[in-house]
Each structure stands twice: as C-alpha cells, then as structure tokens.
Amino acid sequence: MIPETQRSAPAPASTPLRVAVIIGSVRKDRFGPVPARWISGRLAARPGLEAETVDLAEYGLPPVLNGNDPGEPLPEPVEALGERLQWADAFVVVTPVYNRSYPASLKTVIDWFHEEWTAKPIGFVSYGGMTGGVQAVEHLRGVFAEFNTVSPREAVLFPNFWEAFDQDGRPVEAEAVSGVTEVFLDQLLWWTRALRRARVESPFPAEGEL
Incomplete structure (x- = not known):
C-alpha cells in the first residue's frame, strides 16, 4: 500500500x-487476478516504475445514482479508492467481456470519479472467448475518452482465456504474448511520461476554460 503522503498529484x-x-x-471465482498478477509482474520488471494492484472487489462501491449533493461527504469506499486512483500516473484495466461489453463494476468505478482519470493514459488487458474481450476494450476506450484520457493503440487480449495461462499464471504462448506486451508497455509508458510532464507544467484546462 502506498503511504498517504505519496497520494498526491502530479509527481x-x-x-x-x-x-x-x-x-x-468482482464476480465470485473470477479469472481477473491471474492476468492482473502477470501484467503487474511485467510492469515491475521495468526500471523507474511503481505498480500497485487495485482490486475493485475489495471496495464494494455503491451504485452511482444521481451523484452526491455538493458538499456531501463521499461514501467511505469511494473516498478510499479515489486516493489510490489519484496516486497513479497511468492505469492498466484488466477486464473480461460480459455480453459483448465490460462489467458493471467498471462502469461504477468510472462514474464515481473524474479528475482522478483526467489527462492520464489507460491501457487494457482483456480476456474472453474467441475475441479475447476486444468488445469490452473498444467500449471502454469510448467511455474513458470523456475524461480526456489517452488510450494506446495496442492492447493485450487473451482469447479462450481458460487455455491461455498455465498453472503458474504464465501465458502459454509466451513468446507471442511477450512481443505484443512489450509494445503495449512501451506505448503506455511513453504516454505516461509525456502526460505527467504536461500535468506538472500546466494543469489540464477545466470545462469552460478550453
């Protein structure tokens, strides 16, 4: 866990x-932790980088109805998660595909926050059947664009995910996956450096200030 004193933006x-x-x-017996641990390991192997896993199942976020009234305190799980999101310079979203889109748990976390996402890159690791969850990724790109995020072209997809990893949590097609993953991380981290530098030099314009 990152100390509270480090959860400020931008670094x-x-x-x-x-x-x-x-x-x-956040489903019971979900597969998501397997690719999440794997991509976290790939990130940890990169120098000059800190990676932290954020498991939405640990928070139990309430649904977003009409939002909070101005001045009303945020629900405790929302406030706690917001601190972790604010800390990050970039995100990797690990998502399954549910009924040709992404899970409701992701829509809930997206809609609770705004500036925590703004002007940051967001990459995707998805898993599913024949398509590897590409429908979820393409839908998420459009939703996150509302927050002026950047989504690298590359994503890491795992078709037929139940066959894609061995018992040790490593991709079976290691060589092919490694090549795609390195390009994905190169692109994500390029944008991470560029956008963090930009946020340090000048705050992103608020609505009405463009």
Whole structure:
C-alpha cells in the first residue's frame, strides 16, 4: 500500500512512474487476478516504475445514482479508492467481456470519479472467448475518452482465456504474448511520461476554460 503522503498529484519527473493495475471483475471465482498478477509482474520488471494492484472487489462501491449533493461527504469506499486512483500516473484495466461489453463494476468505478482519470493514459488487458474481450476494450476506450484520457493503440487480449495461462499464471504462448506486451508497455509508458510532464507544467484546462 502506498503511504498517504505519496497520494498526491502530479509527481515530479524525477520520481518513479506510478501505474495502477485495476482488476475490473468482482464476480465470485473470477479469472481477473491471474492476468492482473502477470501484467503487474511485467510492469515491475521495468526500471523507474511503481505498480500497485487495485482490486475493485475489495471496495464494494455503491451504485452511482444521481451523484452526491455538493458538499456531501463521499461514501467511505469511494473516498478510499479515489486516493489510490489519484496516486497513479497511468492505469492498466484488466477486464473480461460480459455480453459483448465490460462489467458493471467498471462502469461504477468510472462514474464515481473524474479528475482522478483526467489527462492520464489507460491501457487494457482483456480476456474472453474467441475475441479475447476486444468488445469490452473498444467500449471502454469510448467511455474513458470523456475524461480526456489517452488510450494506446495496442492492447493485450487473451482469447479462450481458460487455455491461455498455465498453472503458474504464465501465458502459454509466451513468446507471442511477450512481443505484443512489450509494445503495449512501451506505448503506455511513453504516454505516461509525456502526460505527467504536461500535468506538472500546466494543469489540464477545466470545462469552460478550453
């Protein structure tokens, strides 16, 4: 867990890049922790980087109805999660595909926050059947664009996920997956450096200030 004193934005260019890996499914017996641990390990192997896993199942976020009234305190799980999201310079969202889209747990966490996402890159690792969850990724790209995020072109997809990992949590097609993953991480971290530098130099314009 990152100390509270470090959960501020944005970090100076000399500090490690901060990437939060979000496990998007909260279902019982979900598969999401397997690819999340794997991509977190790939991130940890990169120098000058700190990675933290954010498991939405640990928070039990309430549904977003009409939002909070101005000045009303946020629900405790929302406030706690918001601190972790604010800490991050970038996100990797690990998502399944449910009925040709992404899970409701991800929509809930997206809608509770705003500035925590703004002007940051968001990459995707997805898993599913024949398509590897690409429908979930494409829908998420459009939703996150509302927050002026950047989504690298590359994503890491795992078709037929039940066959994609061995018992040790490593991709079976290691060589092919490794090549795609390195490009994915290169693109994500390029945007992470560029956007953190930009946020340090100048706050992102608020609505009405463009």
